[in-house]
Amino acid sequence: MNSKKDLAERRVYKRFEVQEGAFTSLRGPVSKLGQIMDISRGGLAFRYIDTGVYPDSSFELDISLSDNGFHLAEVSCKTISDSAIAKESYSSSITMRRLGVQFAELTHNQTSQLEHFIQNHTIGEI
Numbered sequence: 001m002n003s004k005k006d007l008a009e010r011r012v013y014k015r016f017e018v019q020e021g022a023f024t025s026l027r028g029p030v031s032k033l034g035q036i037m038d039i040s041r042g043g044l045a046f047r048y049i050d051t052g053v054y055p056d057s058s059f060e061l062d063i064s065l066s067d068n069g070f071h072l073a074e075v076s077c078k079t080i081s082d083s084a085i086a087k088e089s090y091s092s093s094i095t096m097r098r099l100g101v102q103f104a105e106l107t108h109n110q111t112s113q114l115e116h117f118i119q120n121h122t123i124g125e126i
Contacts, residue, residue, distance in 0.1 A: 013040035016122035021066040027074070030055045034099065036063070038126055039118060041111075043077065043102040047085060050095040054082060061101070063114075065121060072113045076104035 015038045022036040024046050032055060034048035044063075057079050063072040081100040106114065 013042040015040045015126045016118055017124055017126055018044075019121050019123055022117075022121060023064050023066065025062050025064070026055055027060040027062065028056065030059070032099075037098065039114075039122065041103075041114060041118070043080065043100065045081075045098055045100040047096050047098050050084065050097045055079060055099070058104075063117065065117075070113075070117065070121070072110060072117065075106065075110060077101040078104065 017038055018036045022039075024034050024036055024044065026032040026034075030053055032048045034046035036044055036046045038045050058076070059078075060074050060076050063075065064070065078101065079099065080102050081098070083098055085096040085098050087095070103114075
């Protein structure tokens, strides 16, 4: 059985909790908008509303901040995990999912923007 500790020890990059207002949008035939939960130099996780339509295993996404105009576009990635999130309230009829993605090869500019994002728009290491 894999515990969270085992998973953390296998990760190559440290993960950071993201400030409020950070979003990602998937490009392609299945478009999704989600709130970023955590990020690293190797990937990110975000929550989205479950509509019963799921992204392909490989796609591109954009990373945006709602308050300052930051926008990192066309990041190639692949799905690592996609799972339901336990409901926080029994009165909610909305089901949320958590999608974990791994970044594919980033351009030099994308890497610089990602590092800027991590240094300036995260709360702390998870």
